[in-house]
Every structure is written in C-alpha cells, then in structure tokens.
Amino acid sequence: MRAMILAAGLGTRMRPLTLTTPKPLLLVAGKPLIQYHIERLVAAGITELVINHAWLGEQLENQMGDGQRFGARIIWSPEQEPLETGGGILKALPDLSPEGDDFLLVNGDLFTNYPFKHVTDLNAGLGLEADRLAHLILVDNPGHNPEGDFALQEGQVIESGSDKLTFSGISLLSPRLFEGCSAGKFPLAPLLRAAMQSNRVSGEHFRGYWRDIGTPERLSEVSSDVEKGRVDVI
Template identity: 35%
Template sequence: MDDVEAVVLVGGKGTRLRPLTLSAPKPMLPTAGVPFLAHLLSRIRAAGVRRVILGTSYLAETFADHFGDGTAAGLEITYVVEEAPLGTGGGIRNVAKHLSAEDVLVFNGDVLAGTDLGAVVATHRRTAADVTLHLVRVQDPRAYGCVPTDTEGRVLEFLEKTDDPPTDQINAGCYVFRRSVIDSIPEGRPVSVERETFPGLLASGSRVSGHVDTSYWRDMGTPADLVHGSADLVRGVAPSAALPGPTGEALVLEGAEIAEGALVFGGTTVGRGVRIGAGARVEGAMLFDGAVVGEGAVVEHSVVGYGARVDDGASVVDTVVGDRAVVGAQCELRGGMRVWPDVVLPPHGVRFSPDV
C-alpha cells in the first residue's frame, strides 16, 4: 500500500492514566517493553504504508526524540503540532497540507488493535467510499458509540452511548479518508469527526462505509486497559512487530534479576534493572525500569513505576504504583488504588486483612 499515507493522532497526557510517569504523554508509556505508539507504527509498516504524519498537541518533542525521522522503524515520519487542541476532525485537517495520497489511513493513537489494515483499505476502494470506518463487534456496546450499517455495509447513523444499543458494532478509531473529505473539514477550529464530520457526510448523501470484523481491539484509556493490553502483547494475543523479545508468559528486559523461586507469568513485562525477590508472585503486571519487588510480595495486574518498590510480603492487585513510590512491607493495595510518585507507605500502612 505504498499509495496510501497514514495519520496518527496522539493527544495529551491522558489524565485517566495518572499516576504513572508524569513526564511522558500516554502514547509514549512503556507497553510490553516499548512506547505504546511503537506497536501501532509497526502495524502500519507491516501493512506496507511508508509515510506517517504524526499530529500532536502535547510534548511533540518527546515523539521526535524517540522516533526521529522514522528510518529505524522503516517509515518516513513527519511531525505536525497543533497550536491549540483541535479535536479529532480538526487534528486531521491540520495535517492536510502534508498529505499527497488520495487515500489516507487515520488512527486514534490510544487504541490497540489487530485488524487487517489492507482489508480496511480494500473495503474503502471496493465501495467507492468517501470515508470508511473500522467497526468492531463487542459484547457490551453500551459504553461506546454505536454505528449501525445496512446489508451493503453503508453506515446509517452514529449513536451516542445508550442503554439499548441497536447494534454491537462500535467505532474502533481507524478510518480511511478520501483526501477531498479531509480538505473539506473546517480549518483552524476544534472539530469532532464523530459529532460533526461523519454525521455531516451522511446528511449530504456521501458514501460512508463500515468495515466490520471481530479482530482484537482495546481502548487503552484506563490503567486496567493498559495493563491488560500490555499482557496481551507479551503473550501474542495482540499483534505487534515491535515487541523487543519473543512472545510468552513474560518479557524480561536486559539487566533484570529474578530470584529462584519467584513466579513471573501472565504476560508480565519485567523492565531493565528490575529485581524480583525469592517467593514473589508477579502476574500480568508491568514493572517499569528499576522497580523492585521484595521477597514473598504479590503483584497482580498492576503497574509498578520507574524505581518504585513493593517491599517484602506486600500485596499489590489492580493498582498503579507511581514512579519512585514505596509500598511498605505487608501492605495490601487493591481494587484500582493509585499511589502517587514519591509517596512512601510504611510497613503495614494499608491493609484489608485482619491482623492476628
């Protein structure tokens, strides 16, 4: 698909993910050993697309410092910065002058997916669409905007979240735009493709197609989704060519030390220089570089930030431990708790179990 270009929209800090590492935007958070955005870029490259426009409004230099001109990823990357947040539609319009292809793949930068991008483009061209949306079927669509289609795959309408959705098809955050549609989006102001651009196209009689499948898909907007998405990448459930090691029960990066008798599994990422003590149990977790898990500690489906410590016998379940924070010995954290960076919880400082 060397006649297709890609646009990736990456937003701000992602406040729903705090506290993690407060110095990096969400798409740069380590996910299965590399910045989250690297997984999307690897899929774009694998589909045969070579030119990517990265649109951002926050810490753009962070992306450029890491990915450079894209050569190392087999891509040509151009960076475009918004002077002020412009929304999804406004962000797409903001990069228009950098585009040259007739068909443009557009991605929301905080979605982990496994759809066949070539098939989405093929649907777009076969139906002579102005815009084609990747739609994924989910078990419970009530939390998402629903997109019903007719028997020919034509999008009928865009529905906000509802308790009685008429379809299990939702907008998966991947589109193919005809270049002329991008040029028609109002310039210099916030525009939502979901609320303005797509409904406007339907009202005008334009062809909006849906490419529907049941491929892997996860919105990475919460800590729980980040943890589970990372584990899926490590185990090979979610596809990526950017994984810095083989798929399996754990991804262990250089310099990490795992003591004899420790159990590390479930798609855990063990960052550089991490130490895991004897008898510890680590399942489906993300341990950022320099983190320490003490002897007999339990870490399940949680994030342990850069240089943070979970001391001996502590239990951390469904929790985010910020950079350099300390969870004292025998503490128990669970159920979506968050420990901010540099906070120190003393031994036995937080417990749910009765002490005897």
C-alpha cells in the same frame, strides 16, 4: 497511500502516568504504544506517516525520530494546543493528502491486530467509491461503551439502528470530507455523521483483537495479553 496517527491527546484518564510521559509513549509489554502502530503500518506497506502531537510532543519526536529506523518516513504535525480530531487532520492535510488521495487514520490510543493490509488493498483497487467520504472499522462493543456508536447495514454505516457497534478509531477517509472546514479546533464526529445522513460512509465489522487504552488498568491488561501471546502484534 499515507496514514495519520493521532497522538495529540492530553491523556487525562491515564494520569498520573501521563503527567510526565505522553500517552503514545506508554509502554505495552516493554515497547511504546505508538511503535506498535508504526511497525504494523510499515508491515502493511504504509511507510509515509503523519503524526500530530501537543502534550509533551517533543518526547515523541525525540524517541521516534524521522521513522527511518522503522522503515518509515514520519512527518510531525505539532499543535500549540490540541485541535481535536477534525482540526488536527485539517492542519496536517497538506502533508497527509498532497494529491487529494484517500488516507488511513488511526487513533494513537488503541491497540489492535486489525490487518492494515486490508485497507491498502481497498485503496489499491478503487479506494473509496466516488460518492463515499469515509470507510469505518467497527468493533464489538466493549464494557465501557455498551450502547455502541453506529449501526452497520449492508456495508453502510448509519447513525441509528439495532445492534449498534463501536467505532474503532480506524478509518479510511477522503480529504473531500473536510471541504468547507476552517482551520482551528473542531471534532471529526459531526463531519462523519453528516456524511452518514447522505449515505456516504461505508464500513466493516472487525471481530479480532481491539482495545481502547483509556485507563491504566486497560494498559496493564493489554500488556499482559501481549506478554502471554494472546494477541499477534504484527
């Protein structure tokens, strides 16, 4: 299976760090954030990667290259301006899912020890069930998102309900989710919500290490956790 790392954001909340460095290249314990994703995906057997970029994207390509030194093959999907998540995926879809297969999606600005091998095992079995369009990884609500995003009910993700959880930014998607979409800038969330309304989104609750690196303070906290051995990085 293939995976896409979303790396086209402007990183405005991380300024001034991102004025001269794209967010995925910010260092976590001395290593670029995106490198952790690449290495963990490869360790899980996912070596065909698509990475989009916009702001300072040439720096990403120059530092990560074609992925060979990580044991991966990276296909770059440059955007003249950020297309948002949905538009970025649709643009990359010919490289991401040339045979119409399900693919893994990972936000580039998170840090986690979620076992990507679990997704490859899921895909190696039946993958998404025939009527499913997405499988979302949900996590406990962090302080910056106390109300959560979606509820999980008997393995199915729904919009409303008690005990909402936070969408981690990790998902297994079917290319069928994008049927009828037109090229251009559009978000992913409305597509997921529409699929939820027709009961076509499954999910799971991950209770391990997960952080959204949205501020310099969170970046520093994650670096400290890695340096002090509080989280296994592979």
